[in-house]
Amino acid sequence: MRTHHKHAGAFAALATALATGLATGLAGLIGLIGVAGPSAADAADAPTTARGAATTTHERGIVLECTGAVGRRPVYTSLYENSQHGNVIQVLVGRADHRLGGSRSDADGFLHHRWVRGAMRVGPARAVVSGTARRVGDPVPVSEEYDDAGQHITVTGTHRSLATRLHLTWKDRTVPLGCATAFRYDLQVTRESTVG
Numbered sequence: 795m796r797t798h799h800k801h802a803g804a805f806a807a808l809a810t811a812l813a814t815g816l817a818t819g820l821a822g823l824i825g826l827i828g829v830a831g832p833s834a835a836d837a838a839d840a841p842t843t844a845r846g847a848a849t850t851t852h853e854r855g856i857v858l859e860c861t862g863a864v865g866r867r868p869v870y871t872s873l874y875e876n877s878q879h880g881n882v883i884q885v886l887v888g889r890a891d892h893r894l895g896g897s898r899s900d901a902d903g904f905l906h907h908r909w910v911r912g913a914m915r916v917g918p919a920r921a922v923v924s925g926t927a928r929r930v931g932d933p934v935p936v937s938e939e940y941d942d943a944g945q946h947i948t949v950t951g952t953h954r955s956l957a958t959r960l961h962l963t964w965k966d967r968t969v970p971l972g973c974a975t976a977f978r979y980d981l982q983v984t985r986e987s988t989v990g
Contacts, residue, residue: 860971925960951981
């Protein structure tokens with residue numbers, strides 16, 4: 795594996811894995827940066843090719859992973875866009891023993907110009923993630939190869955950091971969110987079957 799940015803390889807793998815619905819092997823990435831990925835049932839929808847045949851897609855999007863707290867309840871949010879495979883919002887409120895939340899797809903996406911907005915029902919109330927995200931710094935080259943779910947995957951392209959000012963509104967409370975993972979990606983993804 796070759797990466798040109800401290801976490802670029804893991805993020806490229808995450809973005810690709812989430813995009814293609816590859817559940818096998820994703821658990822390690824999920825633990826690495828705390829994203830709940832697709833279900834195992836989604837793996838059946840992953841593109842398949844004959845052994846040695848390759849497919850290439852051009853994938854653009856964003857990853858915004860943020861944390862905060864509503865009172866004593868920790869909050870995790872993820873807004874993920876992918877031009878080829880759709881957009882997903884996830885909001886979790888509370889600790890593992892008493893956690894509310896889930897995820898849902900959104901055809902319209904979340905980042906429009908510099909404005910971010912995503913919403914879903916969390917327990918008894920609607921949760922809204924909103925604010926701004928703007929590009930900062932130069933694009934960082936990304937290059938990685940790995941095997942997952944019977945495919946050899948090659949990812950090349952760029953990531954560009956996003957500076958965010960986001961907050962979560964839930965149950966009549968608005969709290970700030972800190973986004974340790976926030977970037978825009980532009981990737982060429984080639985998948986080649988490794989099974990016959």
